[in-house]
Amino acid sequence: MGSINALRGTKDILPAEVGYWQQLETIAYQTFARAAYQEIRTPIFEQTELFARGIGEATDVVGKEMYTFTDRGDRSITLRPEFTAGVVRAFIQHSLGSQGSVQRLWYAGPVFRYERPQAGRQRQFHQIGAELIGNGSPAADVEVIAIATDILQQLGLKSLKLDINSVGNQEDRSNYREALINYLTPYKAELDSDSQDRLTRNPLRILDSKNENTQTIVQNAPQLLDYLSETSRIHFEQVQGMLNALEIPFTINPRLVRGLDYYTHTAFEIQSDDLGAQATVCGGGRYDTLVEQLGGKPTPAVGWAMGVERLILLLEKLQTRSPETPAVYVVSRGDQATSQAMVLTQKLRSQNIAVEFDLTGANFKKQFKRADNSGAQVCLVIGDAEAEATTLNVKWLATQAQTTVTQAEFLNTIETFRAQLQDHLGQG
């Protein structure tokens, strides 16, 4: 076949499933609006250095998953592998925090990672996320988590688990890192090969290895929570207290270590049991040093991102959504009739009634068959005879009841017609 297909790891979102996307986007948009969050849109590509510095050179995302290329001006460009770095860059560039005010931001759009695709993992995928920049209180962490759980709940997604942890501040973490390396080094030979590599590069990630042997070794490792400073511990406890007050169930997972370098203090993840290996549906945390790291003033911040495709997978399992159907199907035959029918159709549409117009001019049998398949409640029919008399037939498909009215009268009583449609909708 000489035809061209969508690239590996990319997908077309077809009409049959786009309803789920719209549902998700609508709910997210309304939830953000209620919480006084404003949308921000940043470029899809940025200087490579932004991500290298922001996400961390040692991370897998930067090390092996970025779509990086050189443009015609010899600049190194990268398709965004996540939103936070770009949003923070915009925050700094436009001095959004200059008044010392809090910025509550949300975003939605595609991101790109060069990975091997599997269920719930694509090379171009979509995220919806929130960033609260300029406030370091535990209440900020909780606000952001509450918005995430609110959205998921409105989507009707049950059996999701919220895990939280604290990775402390940078000092806590470097102390802990040292302790962990000291503990693990004697076992080095017994660790799985991935974990051996991570021992120097990113030892905290060894904690969540899936290798059984590694897990038994890690059982007795020192705990990150024991290395938290007084202020870090208090912060974490306050977060937990407020989550309890909001009756948002959570589990403390001391092994939860997120893969991006910028996290401090609170880290959290929301997972589903119904997605196989790619279980995380929402991930986020606090990142108090990132703004400064990217050249801004020291500014605390917290945020999360949701994976849209993974949520859609869950929604599809949960619901059978009927596709959008028109209320009215218009059938016509003959040039004059078709012209009159088109005028009627546009009038109805301008009155906010959903109308599908049959363009085929085929015999009435065919057109009625399509009318039936369309799911419309009512058929408007204009043939040669009706065109001659400037009338039309109104046929209710469920009852087969058909009446003839003049086109002028039909347009004058369009509100009555709409009410009849509502009645039929109501009977469902």
Place this chain on the structure above:
RNA sequence: GCGGGUGUAGCCAAGUGGUUAAGGCAUCGGAUUGUGGUUCCGACACUCGCGGGUUCGAGUCCCGUCAUCCGCCCCA
């Protein structure tokens, strides 16, 4: 990047080296040239993801490649 499974029409598929590649759904045409959801008839894969090889003969076996799925890694 590593390990394993799969790939026949728009969709679901039968096919286990031998004449013209079952069947179902959907679609289109007709029976019924102005009225639907039923029924009946007909059409719909010069070819089995793509390329090469073995063989008298390949959808079927082998190699490569692409895509997809599962797991690892990682993340949303």
